[in-house]
Every structure is written in C-alpha cells, then in structure tokens.
Amino acid sequence: MNGTGDVVSTARVLRERRARLDADEVEFLASVAADTEDLPGLAEELAPELRVSVREVENRIHAALDLTTRMPRVLVAMRDGLMDAYGARRVLHVTAPLSDEHAREVDELLAEKLARAPVSTWQPVNMVRHVSRLVHQIDPGGATARARQANAGRKVELLHGEHAQSRLTLDLRSEVASACYARMDSMARRLRRNGETRTLDQLRADIAADLLLGNDPGVAVPEAAAQVYLHMPIDAALAITDNGCELDGYGPVPGPVAREIMTNTASIWRKVICDPATGGPVDLGRTRRRPSATMRELVRVRDRECTVPWCHRPARHCDIDHEREWAAHQGGTSIDNTGPRCRRHHRRKNAPGWITRYDPTHGTTAITTPRGATHTGHRSPILTPRAQATDEPPPF
Incomplete structure (x- = not known):
C-alpha cells in the first residue's frame, strides 16, 4: 500500500x-x-x-x-x-x-x-x-x-470479561432504566460532594452492586454474599505465590484478588482434599449431615463446568446427572458415576443420534453428533498432579 x-x-x-x-x-x-x-x-x-x-x-x-x-x-x-x-x-x-x-x-x-x-x-x-x-x-x-x-423480553445477563472483571446488564423499560440510573447518579454525586475520592463511574457501579446485595450504598466497596467457589492453592492463600487461583464459572484470577475474596468477612472456607497423583478432589471437609448433599457439592467442585466440551455453564447451575442411567443400566449414585450437565445438555444426552461418553474418574468427555463429528474434552485438575509438579504444596 x-x-x-x-x-x-x-x-x-x-x-x-x-x-x-x-x-x-x-x-x-x-x-x-x-x-x-x-x-x-x-x-x-x-x-x-x-x-x-x-x-x-x-x-x-x-x-x-x-x-x-x-x-x-x-x-x-x-x-x-x-x-x-x-x-x-x-x-x-x-x-x-x-x-x-x-x-x-x-x-x-x-x-x-x-x-x-x-x-x-x-x-x-x-x-x-x-x-x-x-x-x-x-x-x-x-x-x-x-x-x-x-x-x-426484559432480562439480566452476566457477561464475563478480562482481568477479573465482568459486566452485569439489565434490559428494562426506558423510563425504569432512566430512573435507576438517575438514582445511582444522584447518590454518587452526593457522596462526591461529601469527600468521596472514587470517580463517579466507580461510585455508580459500587452503588448498583450495594443495592443489589442489600448493603449500605456507597459506604465501601461492595461485598458479595452469594455462594461461589474460589479454588486456591495453600501457597497462594499464604501469599507465597500468586498462581493457581480460579473463580468458579469465570476462570483464573490474580492471587491478590483471590486473597481479597478469601479474606472477605462474608466468605466461608471449605477444605478440599485432592488426590496428589491426579490432582482431582476426592473429598470435602464434612460440615453437613447429609452425605448426598456433600456428594453433589464434591461433583460440582470437581468438574466446575458442564461436562460438554463447548459448554461453560458453571456446575453449580447444572443438574447432577448419572453417566450410566440409574434405573435402566443399574448406574450407581456415586461420584464415579455422576457429573454436572446443564439442563440443555442433560436433555440432549439421550436425543436420537447423539452419543455421549463421560468418564467422571478421569474427567474425559467424548461426544459424537448425529452427522458423525466427534469432539473430546478433558477437565483441568484443581491440583497439579504430583508427576507434573516440583514441590508444590496441596490445595486449600
């Protein structure tokens, strides 16, 4: 040119x-x-x-x-x-x-x-x-x-972005959306007049989060109270390294951000016991009486997402599905025979022409579509297997 x-x-x-x-x-x-x-x-x-x-x-x-x-x-x-x-x-x-x-x-x-x-x-x-x-x-x-x-058709959408940031969007009637924005803007400007150092954009975002979470609007950076899984190695929790931290349904997050979430007074810690040979979780610290609830939670912690390779629906929003059907094929209700599938893929599993094979033990999925294409996926372990690690401490 x-x-x-x-x-x-x-x-x-x-x-x-x-x-x-x-x-x-x-x-x-x-x-x-x-x-x-x-x-x-x-x-x-x-x-x-x-x-x-x-x-x-x-x-x-x-x-x-x-x-x-x-x-x-x-x-x-x-x-x-x-x-x-x-x-x-x-x-x-x-x-x-x-x-x-x-x-x-x-x-x-x-x-x-x-x-x-x-x-x-x-x-x-x-x-x-x-x-x-x-x-x-x-x-x-x-x-x-x-x-x-x-x-x-009004709705709320959660769109995950980069650098540990995500976007929450609401589709509302124009006058409702305008009124919501005007209220957040008015509260943000009042805080600015009272000496708040955050920018108006930051204040409006924090106030919106506060209002949704039931916190006192604008007093401090909003603290989440909903349940999410944060995977952290013990060395990252102790600030020895900043690697290996992952937020359920989002992906990797920096160590300092993970520690901010961990030290939030509303956070609840839960021990996850991993097999050092495979890196996969084998048990959870028992704080509940019903084994079935613990088993379901362990499966969700282990797989983290829907088992279909191209689906990233967080496991906490999925059905816990039998790989071998419980009634027809005498499939047991155990962590070795269950995995998370979102509702769409739970229904699709037995649709004509679809062949789905999932190995919960090794975390491998193979799906053959009606037109003969085969796609495979493999879940990532929470802990780096001992054969691949040098001297990494166990996860927290």
Whole structure:
C-alpha cells in the first residue's frame, strides 16, 4: 500500500469480502435449517465447528431464516458487499415484532432508500434509525404492542470479561432504566460532594452492586454474599505465590484478588482434599449431615463446568446427572458415576443420534453428533498432579 488510494481500495475490498462471506453463511444456515425439524440440535452440532456459543448459532440460524424469508433484499445487499452480518442483524432486531407481510414491505422500502443513500446512511446506527421510521410508517398502530413485546423480553445477563472483571446488564423499560440510573447518579454525586475520592463511574457501579446485595450504598466497596467457589492453592492463600487461583464459572484470577475474596468477612472456607497423583478432589471437609448433599457439592467442585466440551455453564447451575442411567443400566449414585450437565445438555444426552461418553474418574468427555463429528474434552485438575509438579504444596 503506497498511497491513500491503496488504503481506501483495500478497506473497501475487505468490507465487501466480509459481507459476501456473511451472506454465504446465511444461505448455508438457512439451507440446512430447512432440512431439519430440530433447530436446537442443529445449533448444538454446529457450535463447536463455528467456534461460537450454542446461543450465538441459534441467533445466526434464526437471522438466516428471517433474511431469506422476510427480508430478502437485505440479503441481496449482503451478497453485493454493501452490508455485513452485524448491520443485517441490527435491522432484523428492529423489524422482529412485525408480521412477515409488514417486514417484507419495510425490506422493499429500505432497499429503495439504500440504493440512493449516501455512505453515512449505511452505518448501522443511522440505518437502524431509518428502519425504525419505516417500521412506524408501515405499522403505526402496532407501536404499543411492539413496546409491550419488548418489555416482555426484559432480562439480566452476566457477561464475563478480562482481568477479573465482568459486566452485569439489565434490559428494562426506558423510563425504569432512566430512573435507576438517575438514582445511582444522584447518590454518587452526593457522596462526591461529601469527600468521596472514587470517580463517579466507580461510585455508580459500587452503588448498583450495594443495592443489589442489600448493603449500605456507597459506604465501601461492595461485598458479595452469594455462594461461589474460589479454588486456591495453600501457597497462594499464604501469599507465597500468586498462581493457581480460579473463580468458579469465570476462570483464573490474580492471587491478590483471590486473597481479597478469601479474606472477605462474608466468605466461608471449605477444605478440599485432592488426590496428589491426579490432582482431582476426592473429598470435602464434612460440615453437613447429609452425605448426598456433600456428594453433589464434591461433583460440582470437581468438574466446575458442564461436562460438554463447548459448554461453560458453571456446575453449580447444572443438574447432577448419572453417566450410566440409574434405573435402566443399574448406574450407581456415586461420584464415579455422576457429573454436572446443564439442563440443555442433560436433555440432549439421550436425543436420537447423539452419543455421549463421560468418564467422571478421569474427567474425559467424548461426544459424537448425529452427522458423525466427534469432539473430546478433558477437565483441568484443581491440583497439579504430583508427576507434573516440583514441590508444590496441596490445595486449600
């Protein structure tokens, strides 16, 4: 690239190539979806191949079906290299509440608009604004129903990020969300006027957490009271090293952060006894009377996540499932015959065409899908096995 022209033309070529590849995927997914009645099963099978979550594959399949049946002109724009999958899905989100007939009307009007629109109109935020106007133009009487339908989909999502930070998002009605933010902002500004040194962003985040956890808002950094598992080697707990700490459902966390969680006055310690040869847990410190409850907790501590290789649902939110069925195959109720499966994969295990093999002792999973692809996974031990370690102390 020797000049501005080369840079611009290369950027244009890459954008068009990406849009056409996205269109290829849309047509592929729509084609295979048309040949099956089990869309969740198809998404489950394609997730490890596309290297995305099952939910993302389901979203792509539904988007592909909508583009081919409800908004074919948007798909044409993708084939022409004018719009990528991100922009198309933004358009689909706005038109989702419409009937098929109204969606196709918006599709036609949008195509006419984009055919003579300046470049800025193609930017997703501007295009969504224009599509929203078209939706209201085509179906003005449905605005109230669309608002109520959107409100019915309100939810809370936990999105784990990097550096031991995660994001908690709430989808709420606009006036409710605005009122929540205004209250947090007002409390944060009052604390700032009273000498608080945290930034307004930090204060708003801490106040939100305090309100959810039932703490006194803004007085100190919020302390969690819900149950999570924190795995720590004894040397990390004693600040000898900062390695080997892992937060259940999240992944590795720095040693100092793990020690802050450990020393929280609301934390409860529990001894986990590990086999030094395999690194896997074999027992828990007994603080409860019912062995079955202890066994379930040990299985969740041992496996940490759903046993399906591409699923990262925390084990504490999973069913404890028999590998050999209890009734049909005389499978015993023991830690050697049980493992955590999220509800989706618990139901999928015995679906036609799916072959699932899980070895709880060694933590290996092999899954063969209806179309013959086999995927394997292996859980990581809590303790580094003695054969791999030098002189590491036992876990805490």
